[in-house]
Amino acid sequence: MKVLVPVKRVIDYNVKVRVKADGSGVDLANVKMSMNPFDEIAVEEAIRLKEAGKADEIVVVSIGVKQAQETLRTALAMGADRAILVVAADDVHTDIEPLAVAKILAKVVEEEQPGLVLAGKQAIDNDMNATGQMLSALLGWSQGTFASELDIDGDNAVVTREVDGGLQTIKVKMPAIVTVDLRLNEPRYASLPNIMKAKKKPLDEKTADDYGVDVSPRLEIISTTEPAARAAGIIVGSVDELVGKLKEAGAV
Amino acid sequence: MAVLLLAEVTDGALALDATAKAVTAAAKLGDVTVLAAGASAAAAGEEAAKIAGVAKVLVAEDASLGHRLAEPTAALIASLASDYEHIVAPATTDAKNVLPRVAALLDVMVISDVSGVVDGNTFERPIYAGNAVQTVKSNDAKKVISFRTSTFDAAGDGGSASVETISAAENPGLSEWVEDKVAASDRPELTSAGVVVSGGRGVGSEEDFKLIEGLADKLGAAVGASRAAVDSGYAPNDWQVGQTGKVVAPELYVAIGISGAIQHLAGMKDSKIIVAINKDEEAPIFQVADYGLVADLFDAVPELMEKL
Numbered sequence: 001m002k003v004l005v006p007v008k009r010v011i012d013y014n015v016k017v018r019v020k021a022d023g024s025g026v027d028l029a030n031v032k033m034s035m036n037p038f039d040e041i042a043v044e045e046a047i048r049l050k051e052a053g054k055a056d057e058i059v060v061v062s063i064g065v066k067q068a069q070e071t072l073r074t075a076l077a078m079g080a081d082r083a084i085l086v087v088a089a090d091d092v093h094t095d096i097e098p099l100a101v102a103k104i105l106a107k108v109v110e111e112e113q114p115g116l117v118l119a120g121k122q123a124i125d126n127d128m129n130a131t132g133q134m135l136s137a138l139l140g141w142s143q144g145t146f147a148s149e150l151d152i153d154g155d156n157a158v159v160t161r162e163v164d165g166g167l168q169t170i171k172v173k174m175p176a177i178v179t180v181d182l183r184l185n186e187p188r189y190a191s192l193p194n195i196m197k198a199k200k201k202p203l204d205e206k207t208a209d210d211y212g213v214d215v216s217p218r219l220e221i222i223s224t225t226e227p228a229a230r231a232a233g234i235i236v237g238s239v240d241e242l243v244g245k246l247k248e249a250g251a252v
Numbered sequence: 253m254a255v256l257l258l259a260e261v262t263d264g265a266l267a268l269d270a271t272a273k274a275v276t277a278a279a280k281l282g283d284v285t286v287l288a289a290g291a292s293a294a295a296a297g298e299e300a301a302k303i304a305g306v307a308k309v310l311v312a313e314d315a316s317l318g319h320r321l322a323e324p325t326a327a328l329i330a331s332l333a334s335d336y337e338h339i340v341a342p343a344t345t346d347a348k349n350v351l352p353r354v355a356a357l358l359d360v361m362v363i364s365d366v367s368g369v370v371d372g373n374t375f376e377r378p379i380y381a382g383n384a385v386q387t388v389k390s391n392d393a394k395k396v397i398s399f400r401t402s403t404f405d406a407a408g409d410g411g412s413a414s415v416e417t418i419s420a421a422e423n424p425g426l427s428e429w430v431e432d433k434v435a436a437s438d439r440p441e442l443t444s445a446g447v448v449v450s451g452g453r454g455v456g457s458e459e460d461f462k463l464i465e466g467l468a469d470k471l472g473a474a475v476g477a478s479r480a481a482v483d484s485g486y487a488p489n490d491w492q493v494g495q496t497g498k499v500v501a502p503e504l505y506v507a508i509g510i511s512g513a514i515q516h517l518a519g520m521k522d523s524k525i526i527v528a529i530n531k532d533e534e535a536p537i538f539q540v541a542d543y544g545l546v547a548d549l550f551d552a553v554p555e556l557m558e559k560l
């Protein structure tokens with residue numbers, strides 16, 4: 001079985017985001033970028049499936065600016081076999097919407113015929129949590145979202161999902177789209193020899209036009225602003241003082 | 253203009269708070285029709301009909317709609333879509349599972365986690381873990397939206413909407429339910445509680461998390477946790493507050509042994525009063541706290557319980 005893993009290049013989760021003063025967006029110039037943390041988990045899961053003999057090839061794909069190459073190389077260094085870069089924007093500030101990403105991925109799926117797509121549950125930049133579900137709809141495939149456990153068994157996959165009430169386990173027909181949550185696994189680091197080897201692994205470059213997908217946005221961004229700041233608080237000296245303040249404020 | 257709102261129905265019961273908050277947001281867009289779908293959903297539909305501002309309720313009962321599987325639920329909503337300009341739901345995990353699928357079936361973008369309605373096409377939503385707020389204008393003919401419940405007040409009762417029964421769409425038969433693992437609790441529900449007491453990695457163990465739960469019970473609060481506390485097995489996954497967990501905005505949020513990573517702040521920084529107890533005075537949680545106490549939690553929490 002071939003596994004396809006879409007990986008997104010996003011601002012590193014440790015970076016403090018700065019909103020541009022003119023309201024035009026978030027400053028991404030000279031900012032550390034990394035693979036979306038959920039996608040690292042998806043890549044790791046694909047590698048574990050391969051190690052367990054349940055997958056034979058892992059193809060990673062990224063859609064966006066040319067620099068997403070680095071993200072793909074990271075996935076290759078972790079253990080993916082092959083990469084596809086779909087260049088769909090020139091400016092690092094242009095985010096391709098989940099619907100357009102899903103349409104491109106649907107074309108890649110048509111071409112590659114994977115038995116499983118493992119995506120992240122959410123990109124930590126736009127926080128949309130949508131692409132996997134959308135791809136699943138476009139392909140008419142089953143979906144298992146927010147997975148914290150995944151067990152592939154022939155024609156079916158058993159997916160345990162993190163939901164508001166706790167955990168839900170479902171059985172989905174293969175081929176399936178599974179989106180991964182944080183507790184599915186702990187991704188490995190790429191070793192130096194593997195980083196060197198990854199440089200020789202195949203990385204195909206395509207454009208959105210090659211797939212005939214229109215990536216123009218459906219959502220026009222009117223403005224991007226800082227959230228309302230909280231008024232400064234105080235440090236209390238003791239539990240007594242804390243209780244006093246809370247009573248004063250009518251909070252307890 | 254008409255709005256179709258997917259009610260939050262779990263095992264036949266309406267999640268009133270989440271649904272009523274979404275009604276408040278949806279009412280800004282037009283006449284609200286609530287869809288109650290499930291293996292059993294009639295009682296939930298009757299309850300939704302009493303929410304003020306609901307014009308009509310559709311009840312779809314079918315075995316395929318039990319357990320909130322995405323494919324049959326999305327197929328049903330897509331089959332109803334022609335009558336509505338907006339298709340909305342509270343931003344629960346169920347809705348986040350279903351709505352993007354609906355949007356793609358309709359060839360429109362989904363607008364997730366909306367925190368503000370500017371007009372029928374224009375919405376505000378937090379991005380980058382709430383470090384920025386984006387205003388977006390949709391150019392799609394239909395708008396598919398999930399509403400962040402923590403920013404809208406629940407609509408009251410006193411409604412008397414008409415209730416109509418409809419049939420399910422054809423089940424694509426792609427997935428089936430196996431089991432739910434849901435812990436029953438007498439505590440208030442996390443996203444609707446007036447007080448939330450959360451513990452982090454600093455609590456140190458599952459046994460010591462009882463301390464956090466004890467304080468919560470004393471305050472009649474819901475219990476929350478940081479990702480680190482959940483990952484370490486001190487607390488179940490559905491207690492996680494943050495960018496990828498639940499978003500809460502109670503009157504009082506007490507963060508204990510939590511450092512205050514941006515991903516955690518994303519889920520609680522709109523709380524009215526924030527209290528932080530942490531032994532590290534440099535912890536970033538103090539930057540959002542109204543009242544900070546630099547102390548060892550194992551001293552401070554028992555003392556707090558005694559003095560409250």
Ligand SMILES: Cc1cc2nc3c(=O)[nH]c(=O)nc-3n(C[C@H](O)[C@H](O)[C@H](O)COP(=O)(O)OP(=O)(O)OC[C@H]3O[C@@H](n4cnc5c(N)ncnc54)[C@H](O)[C@@H]3O)c2cc1C
Pocket residue numbers: 013037038124451452453454455477478479480481492493494495496497498508509510511512513514515516519529530531532535547548549550
């Ligand atoms: C993609 C992604 C998504 C994430 N989503 C979430 C999310 O939704 N929610 C979330 O919470 N996190 C999330 N995180 C994790 C987040 O980045 C932090 O790692 C996490 O919030 C840290 O949890 P913590 O504060 O409990 O632990 P730590 O950062 O380890 O902090 C523990 C704190 O406890 C204090 N402490 C220790 N002992 C004591 C004591 N005896 N008395 C008092 N204080 C004590 C320490 O001083 C320290 O400040 C996410 C991360 C990523 C990458």
Ligand SMILES: Nc1ncnc2c1ncn2[C@@H]1O[C@H](COP(=O)(O)O)[C@@H](O)[C@H]1O
Pocket residue numbers: 005006007008009036038039061062063064096098101118119120121122123124126127128129130131132
């Ligand atoms: N531009 C992209 N390139 C590759 N994968 C993406 C892209 N955007 C989203 N994805 C995938 O879809 C998941 C969910 O993203 P989102 O729907 O934007 O929150 C991510 O974790 C990735 O697996």
